[in-house]
Amino acid sequence: MIGRRSRRVAAGNPAEDLIKSLYAEHGRSLLDYATRLTGDRAAAEDVVQETLLRAWKHADALRSGVGSVRGWLLTVARNLVTDRARARAVRPMEVNQPVDVPAAQRDHADTVVDTMTVMGALDGLSAEHRAVLVELYYRGRTVNETAAVLGIAPGTVKSRTYHAVRALRAQLAQSLGQSGEVRR
Incomplete structure (x- = not known):
């Protein structure tokens, strides 16, 4: 009414x-x-x-x-x-859209710390692993495009990606403490 x-x-x-x-x-x-x-x-x-x-x-x-x-x-x-x-x-996720956290709850400082943490962990990887991850995830290339750019077979890209992600997780686990804070 x-x-x-x-x-x-x-x-x-x-x-x-x-x-x-x-x-x-x-x-x-x-x-x-x-x-x-x-x-x-x-x-x-x-x-x-x-x-x-x-x-x-x-x-x-x-x-x-x-x-x-x-x-x-x-x-x-x-x-x-x-x-x-x-x-x-x-709809496919937009590139700059956060996955689970609304933008209003995400602090820019957190993003900077996350980026620095990942970049530091990438530095701890072998050159081959780092190159594959950079091409696939930062440059957004497909497996075939990455293979062409790096001059290796697509199967090698897949294998290196698997091992690189595992190594990256290990690096991140090593750099993060029990509370999730970055060790300095």
Whole structure:
């Protein structure tokens, strides 16, 4: 059911006024809900904007007085978040996108320390192992491209990659203490 203020606006004003009224009445709780679902304030703001756009498109249904407007808005927001998560799941990961940690929770200093730790561990590898990892992971080459660049067989690239990753893990384990902190 539309609140008193929304009903007053809906009686004689265009859909835009209804949306302004809906935002004034439900915007804060809608934003809080979307923020809890996404874990990201900017993404939540996008969800709220899209939710209100859909409310604008369905203003007649909202004016009918059937059902709860807040429930409708929260359901639309939840569906938008679900749709976005599904779209991200089928899309390849972007290069600079963190895997599990939202950008808001990741500190730049952590990234620098991680990079320095990995670079230090790479320095401890043999030249052959380091070259394979650099070509595959830093330059983003395929196995065949790496084989061509390094002048070795693709099977050799695969074998060196296997052993290089194991050696890199060992180097990282050696440089990390029990608490996960870098030993100095």
